[in-house]
Amino acid sequence: GENVEQHPSTLSVQEGDSAVIKCTYSDSASNYFPWYKQELGKRPQLIIDIRSNVGEKKDQRIAVTLNKTAKHFSLHITETQPEDSAVYFCAASIGAGTALIFGKGTTLSVSS
């Protein structure tokens, strides 16, 4: 079955710096890759997602890149702000009728 590895498990950056979180997946049939953000004590929320027919997607300060050959995808946050501090989860799915497989999460801390 699908396996998703996420790195790093913790990441500390200064406000204004960029942050990058990487995930690798094992099943080459995976075609949907969402990212969820979970602030302390709150629910996970979808922040961006990408399909396998797209190599990159951007939404303001957040971008996701996908390398199908290497089977990895990354979340890029630019100009980080303290409110970006949260746990970020990547996930992968091979599509219709299959479960989302989540990574273990990355705790991002942005200090001002």
Next chain:
Amino acid sequence: ETGVTQTPRHLVMGMTNKKSLKCEQHLGHNAMYWYKQSAKKPLELMFVYNFKEQTENNSVPSRFSPECPNSSHLFLHLHTLQPEDSALYLCASSLQAATNEKLFFGSGTQLSVL
């Protein structure tokens, strides 16, 4: 509160107790899910319901029993749990289960089993 609402927010129970977790979604979605979130582990899918029908049971022990009376409500009945079942239990919904896309999560029930 709109979206996905879970009750109770916190629950402490003994191993011999029987309790139920409740989830309600106001988004008009057709699919609902139960996830388990333990410290330092990935979110684990437990059950999936699509149009009230269970479509996935991810090898969950029988001490967890789901119920979905309609597309807006989902329950998780708990009995004779073990201390290792202590975790945050998250409910989620999506427009369709077939795609598993754009999950909307509730705030979760923090369960402690003594």
